[in-house]
Amino acid sequence: MTIFAKAYRILLQVLCIPVFLSEFFEKQTGAAYGLGFGAKWKLLWTMIRNNRKIVSGSTFMEHITMATSLLKTPPTLEGIVVECGTYKGVSAANLSLVCALVGRRLAIFDCFEGLPEPTAKDQAHTLIGHREIHTYTRGSWCGTLDEVRENIRRYGKLEVCDFHKGYFDKTLPGFNEKCVQIFLDVDYLSSLETCLTYLWPLLQDGCPLYTHESGHLEIAALFFSESWWHNHFASSPPGLVGAGTGLGFKILTGSYFNSNFGFTIKNPARERFTTVPQAEGGMKLSLGSSIKIASQGGQTGAGGRK
Ligand SMILES: C[S@@+](CC[C@H](N)C(=O)[O-])C[C@H]1O[C@@H](n2cnc3c(N)ncnc32)[C@H](O)[C@@H]1O
Numbered sequence: 404m405t406i407f408a409k410a411y412r413i414l415l416q417v418l419c420i421p422v423f424l425s426e427f428f429e430k431q432t433g434a435a436y437g438l439g440f441g442a443k444w445k446l447l448w449t450m451i452r453n454n455r456k457i458v459s460g461s462t463f464m465e466h467i468t469m470a471t472s473l474l475k476t477p478p479t480l481e482g483i484v485v486e487c488g489t490y491k492g493v494s495a496a497n498l499s500l501v502c503a504l505v506g507r508r509l510a511i512f513d514c515f516e517g518l519p520e521p522t523a524k525d526q527a528h529t530l531i532g533h534r535e536i537h538t539y540t541r542g543s544w545c546g547t548l549d550e551v552r553e554n555i556r557r558y559g560k561l562e563v564c565d566f567h568k569g570y571f572d573k574t575l576p577g578f579n580e581k582c583v584q585i586f587l588d589v590d591y592l593s594s595l596e597t598c599l600t601y602l603w604p605l606l607q608d609g610c611p612l613y614t615h616e617s618g619h620l621e622i623a624a625l626f627f628s629e630s631w632w633h634n635h636f637a638s639s640p641p642g643l644v645g646a647g648t649g650l651g652f653k654i655l656t657g658s659y660f661n662s663n664f665g666f667t668i669k670n671p672a673r674e675r676f677t678t679v680p681q682a683e684g685g686m687k688l689s690l691g692s693s694i695k696i697a698s699q700g701g702q703t704g705a706g707g708r709k
Contacts, residue, residue: 412655419660423464423652426471433474436505446470446504450497453558457493460544461588461615464652465664466497472611473501473584482507482583482607487571487598488615489513490544492551494588496559503560507583512567512574512598517545518590519570525591528619532648532661537619539590575601582606588615592622599625600635608670617645617665626667641667 404412426432428443438446447467454463473484484502486509489495495511502509520541528537546554548568555561567574571594582605587598595616606612616622625631626643633639644650645665652662 415654419654420464424467427467427474431475432471433504435478436474438474438504442504446500449500449558453493453496456558457496457554458491459493460490461494461664462652462662463497465613465615465662466494468650468664468666469498469584469586469611469613470501473498473505473507476505476583476610478505480583480607480610482581482610483510484508484584484586485510485512485582485602486586486588487512487575487602488544488586488588488590488594489515489546489551490588491546492554492559494586495551495564496555498586499555499559499561499563502563507563508565509563510565510567510578510580511551512571512578513546513551514570515546515548515551515568517542519594521591522593524621525593528592528616528621530618531620533618533657537590544590571597571601578602578605580605583610585610585612586615587612590616592619592625595622595625596631603636603669606669609668609672611666611668613664613666614643615663617643617649618647618661618663620647623647623665641669643667 424447427447428440433439433443447463450463450466450470454466484498484507486495486498489511490513495509499509518539518541521539525539529535530537548566552561552566555564567578571589575597578601582602585598585602585606587595587602589595589598595614599612603612614622623643623646626646627640629640631640643665644667645662648659649662649664650666651660652664654660
């Protein structure tokens with residue numbers, strides 16, 4: 404890539420940030436918690452600062468996305484926030500800041516010894532959308548409990564955090580708290596399966612579960628597996644937004660926006676979704692009509708786009 408192309412991509416990335424932040428800065432985001440524009444600016448800058456200070460496996464845009472949904476969760480809905488997979492604690496530090504603002508606790512699950520030995524199904528994951536094969540070694544991505552506590556003490560809110568040290572299959576079976584948000588950043592399919600098995604029943608309806616492995620085909624596929632969801636919960640698979648490519652937060656490489664970050668929602672309120680009849684000829688790219696549709700809150704009639 405030429406210097407010009409690199410510079411152009413960096414410029415494009417920076418120019419997109421206001422778009423990515425638009426929902427975070429909407430007036431109603433955080434209003435139920437008395438959070439105005441100034442407080443949200445402060446939160447944003449603190450999160451960006453934290454991502455620079457702590458070695459990180461995730462980005463501030465991903466943390467802001469989770470913050471936005473927490474700030475939009477009604478205060479009357481009971482439940483805590485859960486993070487599985489913490490590394491040095493940057494995502495936990497940023498989530499703890501939001502938890503303190505919305506009056507919820509943050510449960511942090513990790514062995515604090517780095518990744519376990521990969522089993523056969525976690526030797527290598529394929530990311531077609533990123534054109535990558537990810538391989539793993541025991542002990543990588545290690546942050547000790549002392550390191551994580553110190554990082555959260557310095558950059559987050561230690562007083563809202565509860566630590567659950569150990570492998571997920573040992574620490575999660577005894578956990579029984581209702582959750583309003585779950586973040587799984589656990590690298591392995593086997594770890595993700597354990598987390599889903601114990602945490603999905605605790606997640607409140609309409610609430611999000613985020614994963615940092617949405618680009619991994621083996622992991623994305625789990626969210627669409629009829630047999631897995633039927634056997635574990637006698638339900639249909641929930642699907643995954645961002646399966647195969649992640650949400651479009653990065654344009655620094657490749658020819659389309661991508662990331663590793665995706666989400667699903669437990670039993671979403673489908674009756675509140677917009678119905679968009681699909682008519683012939685609806686595939687034409689029309690910036691004018693897209694802007695009109697967006698300003699009408701997504702309401703479209705016949706001839707709406709796909
Ligand atoms: C990629 S890192 C997390 C990155 C972190 N969320 C961030 O934003 O920097 C993956 C973490 O998952 C943890 N982990 C993976 N499988 C685990 C298991 N079965 N039990 C406990 N911890 C596990 C590792 O110890 C590691 O801390």
